[in-house]
Amino acid sequence: MNLRDDGPAITVTGLRKSFGEHAVLDGITFAVEPGTVFALLGPNGSGKTTTVSILSTLLAPDAGDVLIAGRDVVREPDAIRATIGLTGQFSAVDDLLTGRENLALMADLQHLPRGGARRRVDELLERFELSDAAARTAATYSGGMRRRLDLAMTLVGTPTVLFLDEPTTGLDPRSRRTMWDSITALVAKGVTVLLTTQNLEEADRLADQVAILDAGRLVAQGTPEELKRRVPGGHIDLEFADAAAHAAAASVLHVSARQDDTLALQVPTDAHAATLRRVLSELDDAHIDVANLSLHTPDLDDVFLALTGQPATNEAAMARERTS
């Protein structure tokens, strides 16, 4: 709509925000290219929601610049609001209205012409599989349906930049997959998505670029692949029934680590089937039996742990909140 042809869809430079003494965002900088997904990954309290609030004009930054489609969020909030859509962490549907009425309310507030509004509402009800529930109040909806309605409401105005704050938190695996498919479909149409998540699989699956936010600072940025390359690579774990087999295997294979007490070996791998097949045939040729085999590939969890020194779990984050 208002996207300027050249340049990123979102540019954030040196963004700072404090609440009292507490610096929630301590100078973060990133850019999001149009039509891509950018994931902000971080534990609770790392500043994800604050970032989304500033980018969506809810909150004024203390310092730094934020441009959306080339426009400044502080100077031109109304231009930004015409471009963006926000689906927050907390459900933003009207419980006392039906699914259809919720969407019609958005159509009215987006100032769509009456006929166009009806078509748009019907289309969204269908796309998000809510047609059957359209006449029921949102209070009767399941968690997954509420999220779908929530996202559908955000899409009534056809935003070109979408902010999704923890879009799948609290959803069952099936609803999560449906949400992922919806997001992928939007991006295919050229929508730029900035999403926050604590779920590493989500970031890995959806995001073109991932930034890891820890205590108000971006500690790493890159594609999921680039980030995974920054941590020790994948390997095959092998265990053997006796010391003889263990020693024999160690002489045959290219081993990266050897534990004599547990009769275990580690062989580095790039997670290709061919590598695994080669290792197994080498063992086979030497007539060595393997008691146990497991494959470990690095995931964003390893990246997160390596970069922030803590796992990306709620519990860890909560423990940290209490001490800060």
Next chain:
Amino acid sequence: MMTFAVRDSATMLRRNLRHLQRYPSLALFPILMPVVFLLLFVYVFGGTLGNGLAGGGGRHAYANFITPGVLIFTVAGAVQITAISVAKDMTEGIIARFKTMRIWRPSVLAGHVLGSLILVFVSLLVVSGLALLIGFRSPASPLQWLAATGLLALLALALIWLAVAFGLVAKSVETASNLPIFLILLPFLGSGFVPVDSMPAGLRWFASHQPFTPVTDTLRRLLQDQPTGTAAPTAIAWCLAITGLAYLWARHLYNRQPKH
């Protein structure tokens, strides 16, 4: 953005009316309470209280005396619903959605104010109808009725904006529903139900100086075709002052930044 002011306010008003329709017990409450009080005071206490009025006159005289008080009480009771609705909106995620949309920002509050005004006047109609049924008679001219309606509208606006501010300042819906309770008590601590001169000295002083008394007195004199005297300008000044201050307070609360 002003171009959307009327359109967005109308949209928000429709939303609030739909809420009342979905949740009718909320709309019934402000009608039921004054109805019960009117019946209770006229039929249970009315005979005795009426004889205590200057000039006596029993139950019939008391019905004429109390009706303006109950109308004022109706307005004060109805705005409790305003505070609850506003607080409920603010505790939910939908307000963040509204604030990130390109709409006329105050339309959210305008919708609540207009919706509450409608609710207040529906309640006033029902209560006036009942008052006429149980013996209230007014010699007022159409012009005096019009003035009475205008006065009630002014009072309603003042109390509605105050209730909007209460709804915004409250941290929860429960707090919001408690804050306006003193508004329901004030008509009793004024000239709403008994003449102020029948009260003990300290209370009489408070009753004579609190805003509900000049409003009640003005309404009563208009409906009984008596000269309104200084009560009318005092009543209007109070209503305008409360509206202005409450509006500024509500605007400040609505535009403040979230704390996290």
